[in-house]
Amino acid sequence: MNGNSLLERIQGRVQHYDWGKEEPCVVSSLHPTEVSPFAEIWYGSHPRLPSLIYNTHNPIPANLPFLLKFLSIQDPLSLQIHPDTETAKMLFERDKTHYADPNAKPEICIPLTHFQCFLGFVDNNILKQQMTENPPLKKVLMFHENDEARDLLVRAHMLSKDQISIFINEMKIHIKNLERQKVILSNHQKLFERLVTKFGEDVGIIASFLLRYEIFEPYHAFFIPPNYPHGYISGECVEAMTSSDNVIRFGLTKKFCDLEALKFIPHETCNKISEVEKEVVNVRSESQQAAQSIRYINPTKYLSSFVATIYHINQGFTVDVTLLKVGLLVLFKGKATIDGGDYDIGASFYVKGRTTVKITAIENASVVLLS
Secondary structure (H helix, E strand, O other), rough: OOOOEEEEEEOEEEEEOEEEOOOHHHHHHHHHOOOOEEEEEEEOOOOOOEEEEEOOEEEOOOOEEEEEEEEEEEEOOOOOOOHHHHHHHHHHHOOOOOOOOOOOOOOEEOOOOEEEEEEOOHHHHHHHHHHHHHHHHHHHOOOOOOOOHHHHHHHOOOHHHHHHHHHHHHHHHHHHHHHOOOOOHHHHHHHHHHHHHHHHOOHHHHHHHHEEEEEEOOOOOEEOOOOOOEEEEEEEEEEEEOOOOOOEEOOOOOOOOOOOHHHHHOHHHHOOOOEEEEEEEEEEOOOEEEEEEEEEOOOOOOOOOOEEEEEEEEEOEEEEEEOOEEEEEEEEOOOOOEEEEEEEOEEEEEOOOOOOEEEOOOOEEEEEEEE
């Protein structure tokens, strides 16, 4: 038991969506249950799934401005957009069934493994290349030289099931021909068969060719601004965001897709996402590394309510973590002594205010702090 009165142990709560992983995975290690797959675990006070005071059924007595999630992704998630503040308010007033709150949801994603995702529309050069390399795509979208990916997305959603079915069959033939000719397939082409097997005649299969295919390595974070089309393909990550669960979906899902809301996507979402800047501090003890902190620098235009920091602490070493305000702390690797109490992986805490938390690694340990 820790001796810090500002440290309240809590329990995150798991979502078992079908795109999640079977154990062992990050989410299952944080909160083992008999139910699978393991998709997400939430830490925060969002009314949809608030964290609980440990060993009780009581939600944490706080209204936190941020939300922390871990994701374990086996299959692609829905293609989606998080609306800006003005749009979120309008959608919430119009349709409270499908929009959980009136808040925007800008977020950063910190991959914990090799991570693949769709991020933003392809630019015009890549779009033309996609059409050249995939004639069935050019045909079904009736592509013209001046078309932009954003406009083609709306056009794709006007297609009938029969048109999508014909496209899928023609693409299967096209890809088989490429394979016979020993042509190296693009990432989009490699993913195509997997998407068809998982989602059938879903318009998102067409839409995926209009989005950038990006790959990130562990701890190289990226920012997802409002109104930015994206979708995660595979890997594990931690997400830090404002306390919202607003999502406009537009493919690769059986859930509600709000086609009317697609008109809110701005044209600049073809801009390439760059990695979030980070400050890395290495702490050494004599000839060996004792610990490392990675502090992610949020774009202040969108995210000024929190900072995410990851600490890697080698066995036997201690780190003093100082918070200037409320926060969330999760031990996601190893074992550690946290302010006098010994904890296994999955221990999580609501930090009620300004304090310093002493963390000693019993074995190599990693924690994430959101504050």
